[in-house]
Amino acid sequence: MGTPHLSRRSFLTAVSAGAVLATAAPMLAACGDGDSGSGDGKVTIEWMDIATTEPSQTLYPQIAKAYEAAHPNVKIKLTNLENEAYKSKMTALIASGKLPDIFITWGGGVLKQQIDAGLVKDLTSDSSQLLGTMTPVSLKPYQFDGKTYSVPYDMGGVGFWYNKKLFEKAGIKEPPKTWAAFLDAVGKLKSANVTPIALGGKDKWPGMYYWAYLAMRVGGLPAVDQAVKSNDFGTPAFLQAGQHLKELTDLQPFQKGFQNAGFDAPGGQAATMGAGKAGMSLMGQWAPAVQKDASGKDLGKDLGWFPFPTVEGGQGTATEVFGGGNGHSLSKDAPKEAADFLSFLMNQENEKKLVTSGAFMPVLKGADSELDPNRKLVADALNGSTGFQLYFDQAFPPAVGQQVNDSTASLIGGKSSPEQVAQQVTKAAKSQ
Incomplete structure (x- = not known):
C-alpha cells in the first residue's frame, strides 16, 4: 500500500497537556459509553501502529500520556512496527481471530475482510460526533453498507x-x-x-x-x-x-x-x-x-x-x-475507553499539531489552512477531485x-x- 512512513526529523513543538485536554473536553464527553476515568480497576488499551518515524514517533506517546493523566485508570500500550512488519503481524493476528484494541488501517478490501470476519467494531454510533467533524472523502475508505469502521487521521493523493x-x-x-x-x-x-x-x-x-x-x-x-x-x-x-x-x-x-x-x-x-x-x-x-x-x-x-x-x-x-489515507479501527472487544481515546487523539488541537508537523494531511473540516504550499496543492487536488x-x-x-x-x-x-x-x-x- 501506499504507506505513510513519516519523517524522523525532530519534532520541536512540545505537546501541552493542559491545552490539549481543554480542547478535547467537549468531544470526550460525547464519545464512548461514559467517562473512562470512572471505571473500576485499570484498563489497558493495546494500540498497534506504524509510527516508527518522527513526528508521530514522539507525538503519539505524548498524546497518550496526556490522556492517561486525565484518566488515571487507563494505560495505553503503544507498539510500533515498520510498515511491512506490521502487515505480516496483522496477517497472523487476523488468523488468530484477535486484533489489538486500536490498530491502523488503510481501509478498502483489507478492512472489509476483517469486518466480514467479525473482528472490527462499528464506530458509526459511538463516535458519531467525532466522525461528523471529518471531511466526507477522508471517511470513504472505511465505510461499508452505511457504517463507518475507522477514524481517519491522514488523507491525501498520489x-x-x-x-x-x-x-x-x-x-x-x-x-x-x-x-x-x-x-x-x-x-x-x-x-x-x-x-x-x-x-x-x-x-x-x-x-x-x-x-x-x-x-x-x-x-x-x-x-x-x-x-x-x-x-x-x-x-x-x-x-x-x-x-x-x-x-x-x-x-x-x-x-x-x-x-x-x-x-x-x-x-x-x-x-x-x-x-x-x-x-x-x-x-x-x-x-x-x-x-x-x-x-x-x-x-x-x-x-x-x-x-x-x-x-x-x-x-x-x-x-x-x-490515493488514500490512514485510520485507526477498533477490535470488536475493545473497551469503551479506546473509542474515547481516538476522539481525544483527533481533537482540533492535536489535528493542528499533526498537520503543522509537515507529515500529515488534514481530515477535520477546515484544517487545510495549516498546510504548506505544496501540500496545499495536494489538498486542492483532493478537494476538487471528480473521482477517487x-x-x-x-x-x-x-x-x-x-x-x-x-x-x-x-x-x-x-x-x-x-x-x-x-x-x-x-x-x-x-x-x-
Missing part, C-alpha cells in the same frame, strides 16, 4: 514530487500534463545527466502506483470499477496501462539499483529524491517529510508537485485522484492486492509482459 532546479537544468519549462510530454521530460532529464525518477522497487507498492494511475487515465474510473466487478483485468484499459508502463521502463528512467531499494531505506527512493539526485518521485502526501528524513536535506523551494498526467485518447481525467480510487493493494482483497504489487514489480523489472500482468491479477481475482 502525485509527482519534482525538483524544480533539475527540471530547469534539463530545459523543462513546466510540469508535463500528458503522458507523451512526461516521456519527453524523462528523455530531457537523461540528456542532462539527471536520473529522471527515483523508485523504491524492492517495496513493490511504489511501482504499483504507475500501473494503477495509467489504468485510470486510459479507461477512467468506470473501467476500474468494471474490472473489479467482473474480476477481469485483461481489459483494454489495464493492457494499455501495462504497455504505457513498459514504454517508461524501456527508457531506463530509474536510479541505479532501484530494484533493491526500499522507499525510505538508506539510498532508497526518498533519500535519492531528497538528496537532489533524481528529478521526480511518484508518491503520496508524506513524501516531503520522508525525503528530508531519509536524506538529511531539505529541497525547500526547489520542491514542487503536479498531478499524474493524462493519457492521449484516454477516458480518464487529471481530476481523478488515486483507493490504493489497489488496499482496495482489493489482500491476495489480489499482493498480486498487483508482485506483477507490477515483475513488469518494471522486465520479467513480465503487460499481458502476463493482466492474466496474473485476473487469476488472483477469480480465485477469491
Whole structure:
C-alpha cells in the first residue's frame, strides 16, 4: 500500500497537556459509553501502529500520556512496527481471530475482510460526533453498507514530487500534463545527466502506483470499477496501462539499483529524491517529510508537485485522484475507553499539531489552512477531485492486492509482459 512512513526529523513543538485536554473536553464527553476515568480497576488499551518515524514517533506517546493523566485508570500500550512488519503481524493476528484494541488501517478490501470476519467494531454510533467533524472523502475508505469502521487521521493523493532546479537544468519549462510530454521530460532529464525518477522497487507498492494511475487515465474510473466487478483485468484499459508502463521502463528512467531499494531505506527512493539526485518521485502526501528524513536535506523551494498526467485518447481525467489515507479501527472487544481515546487523539488541537508537523494531511473540516504550499496543492487536488480510487493493494482483497504489487514489480523489472500482468491479477481475482 501506499504507506505513510513519516519523517524522523525532530519534532520541536512540545505537546501541552493542559491545552490539549481543554480542547478535547467537549468531544470526550460525547464519545464512548461514559467517562473512562470512572471505571473500576485499570484498563489497558493495546494500540498497534506504524509510527516508527518522527513526528508521530514522539507525538503519539505524548498524546497518550496526556490522556492517561486525565484518566488515571487507563494505560495505553503503544507498539510500533515498520510498515511491512506490521502487515505480516496483522496477517497472523487476523488468523488468530484477535486484533489489538486500536490498530491502523488503510481501509478498502483489507478492512472489509476483517469486518466480514467479525473482528472490527462499528464506530458509526459511538463516535458519531467525532466522525461528523471529518471531511466526507477522508471517511470513504472505511465505510461499508452505511457504517463507518475507522477514524481517519491522514488523507491525501498520489502525485509527482519534482525538483524544480533539475527540471530547469534539463530545459523543462513546466510540469508535463500528458503522458507523451512526461516521456519527453524523462528523455530531457537523461540528456542532462539527471536520473529522471527515483523508485523504491524492492517495496513493490511504489511501482504499483504507475500501473494503477495509467489504468485510470486510459479507461477512467468506470473501467476500474468494471474490472473489479467482473474480476477481469485483461481489459483494454489495464493492457494499455501495462504497455504505457513498459514504454517508461524501456527508457531506463530509474536510479541505479532501484530494484533493491526500499522507499525510505538508506539510498532508497526518498533519500535519492531528497538528496537532489533524481528529478521526480511518484508518491503520496508524506513524501516531503520522508525525503528530508531519509536524506538529511531539505529541497525547500526547489520542491514542487503536479498531478499524474493524462493519457492521449484516454477516458480518464487529471481530476481523478488515486490515493488514500490512514485510520485507526477498533477490535470488536475493545473497551469503551479506546473509542474515547481516538476522539481525544483527533481533537482540533492535536489535528493542528499533526498537520503543522509537515507529515500529515488534514481530515477535520477546515484544517487545510495549516498546510504548506505544496501540500496545499495536494489538498486542492483532493478537494476538487471528480473521482477517487483507493490504493489497489488496499482496495482489493489482500491476495489480489499482493498480486498487483508482485506483477507490477515483475513488469518494471522486465520479467513480465503487460499481458502476463493482466492474466496474473485476473487469476488472483477469480480465485477469491
